[in-house]
Amino acid sequence: MKNLLVKGGLAALPGETEPRLMDIRIKGGSIKELAPMLRPEEGEEILDAAGMEVFPGAIDPHVHFDEPGFTHREDFFHGTSAAARGGVSTVIDMPCTSLPPVTSRARLDKKLSAMGRQAVVDYALFGGLSGLSIDEALAMDMEELAPEVVGFKCYFVSAMDTFTALNHYDFKRAVKRAAELGRPLLLHAEDASYVKAAEKAMKARSLEAGRAASWDDYADSRPEDAEKLAVMAAVILAGPYADSLHIVHAGTSEAAKLAAAAGASCETCPHYLAFSRDDFAQKGSALKTAPPVKSRGEADKLWTLLADGSISFAASDHAPAPEQEKHTGSVWSDYGGIPGTGTLFPYLYSEGYKKGRLDLATFLSVTSGAAAKRYGLSGRKAAIKPGMDADLMFMDPAGSYTVKGGELLSKGNITPFNGMELKGSVRLTLVRGATIWDAEEARKAGRAEAGILANPGYGKQLKWGY
Numbered sequence: 095m096k097n098l099l100v101k102g103g104l105a106a107l108p109g110e111t112e113p114r115l116m117d118i119r120i121k122g123g124s125i126k127e128l129a130p131m132l133r134p135e136e137g138e139e140i141l142d143a144a145g146m147e148v149f150p151g152a153i154d155p156h157v158h159f160d161e162p163g164f165t166h167r168e169d170f171f172h173g174t175s176a177a178a179r180g181g182v183s184t185v186i187d188m189p190c191t192s193l194p195p196v197t198s199r200a201r202l203d204k205k206l207s208a209m210g211r212q213a214v215v216d217y218a219l220f221g222g223l224s225g226l227s228i229d230e231a232l233a234m235d236m237e238e239l240a241p242e243v244v245g246f247k248c249y250f251v252s253a254m255d256t257f258t259a260l261n262h263y264d265f266k267r268a269v270k271r272a273a274e275l276g277r278p279l280l281l282h283a284e285d286a287s288y289v290k291a292a293e294k295a296m297k298a299r300s301l302e303a304g305r306a307a308s309w310d311d312y313a314d315s316r317p318e319d320a321e322k323l324a325v326m327a328a329v330i331l332a333g334p335y336a337d338s339l340h341i342v343h344a345g346t347s348e349a350a351k352l353a354a355a356a357g358a359s360c361e362t363c364p365h366y367l368a369f370s371r372d373d374f375a376q377k378g379s380a381l382k383t384a385p386p387v388k389s390r391g392e393a394d395k396l397w398t399l400l401a402d403g404s405i406s407f408a409a410s411d412h413a414p415a416p417e418q419e420k421h422t423g424s425v426w427s428d429y430g431g432i433p434g435t436g437t438l439f440p441y442l443y444s445e446g447y448k449k450g451r452l453d454l455a456t457f458l459s460v461t462s463g464a465a466a467k468r469y470g471l472s473g474r475k476a477a478i479k480p481g482m483d484a485d486l487m488f489m490d491p492a493g494s495y496t497v498k499g500g501e502l503l504s505k506g507n508i509t510p511f512n513g514m515e516l517k518g519s520v521r522l523t524l525v526r527g528a529t530i531w532d533a534e535e536a537r538k539a540g541r542a543e544a545g546i547l548a549n550p551g552y553g554k555q556l557k558w559g560y
């Protein structure tokens with residue numbers, strides 16, 4: 095492994111209010127020394143960072159890379175390449191969108207062997223709690239999975255036959271068990287009884303009117319109240335274990351507030367910060383996710399909660415799907431999910447940090463620091479300081495990035511961010527001192543794929559306490 099000296103960059107350091115001119119010495123893949131003017135040592139390669147802002151590599155703590163079982167949507171090579179391209183150096187993969195889902199140690203081993211050596215950035219995994227196997231999970235599987243995973247994921251409402259929702263009683267048992275094992279329990283928080291009845295009613299509404307179902311029908315089937323009800327139930331049931339509860343992809347500000355008030359953590363995603371349900375008219379199923387984006391005005395409230403720390407961090411909920419699954423002809427059967435891992439950091443940098451909605455400390459927390467803490471990875475990840483892994487990304491603040499779905503490096507190319515112009519461009523992504531993404535190589539070759547310099551398999555699995 096090469097020893098590097100990153101020279102002349104503006105480094106975003108912990109506790110600072112703005113990036114500072116700082117050289118970074120990297121040995122054996124970790125950060126050894128920081129000082130404004132370091133002299134090169136024998137055998138060191140110099141990485142010129144003049145004019146660049148240097149950030150800790152971003153963490154995307156919520157991705158669906160679908161392997162094994164649904165790799166026509168995404169796999170670890172494409173998913174981690176898309177991540178690296180967007181400045182992400184660590185991803186955390188969800189247990190529910192693979193076959194089999196990761197609900198036991200044996201199934202986790204199946205996933206790891208099916209994945210093989212594909213990842214180009216580091217990754218951690220979540221374990222899953224499905225209604226189909228919750229008794230086995232509580233009896234044994236959670237305990238066996240805990241050393242390998244950084245949290246457990248469950249749903250209050252699920253559209254998957256292979257990974258079903260938990261009822262309130264089982265959820266209560268699960269959050270207690272997760273707390274005993276020292277792992278957070280992640281919840282997809284939409285209320286099942288509301289959503290199922292509303293979906294039925296909205297289907298009837300379009301039929302009675304003699305028209306095809308509309309995006310308003312879809313949005314009305316999963317409104318703000320569905321999220322608020324679910325979070326309220328979750329914090330009641332979690333009771334003294336609320337600090338082990340994490341609400342994934344909150345799109346409703348009042349739901350996020352309920353979580354924060356109870357001591358639970360919570361994440362939101364760029365699509366909730368960028369769009370409202372009014373945008374379905376123009377974006378169609380490119381914008382479809384569950385929960386759906388909410389009413390106009392919600393996004394501003396979510397920004398405020400992100401800025402004041404009520405929402406702990408951002409995640410992409412990366413979940414691509416091919417054309418024939420995204421555009422089926424019905425709002426009900428179109429696949430819900432966005433290939434977002436590559437636009438997560440660029441979006442937050444441009445619309446959050448550059449526009450002054452997030453100060454530097456909050457931006458660092460939202461894009462890497464808080465997720466590393468929550469998932470037991472802060473020993474070596476998510477800060478530019480000696481002793482940490484040299485996971486860095488160079489942002490050219492004078493550059494710009496126009497999102498193009500076909501150049502994300504993901505298997506999916508249908509994104510509501512298509513065409514969006516963002517300030518700043520990701521020039522380089524390093525994982526443990528190795529260059530994974532180099533925008534200059536992509537530019538020279540005239541194709542984005544050429545910017546991925548790591549061999550598949552460079553990325554390694556991270557466990558709690560890393």
Ligand SMILES: [Zn+2]
Pocket residue numbers: 156158188411413
């Ligand atoms: Zn998800």
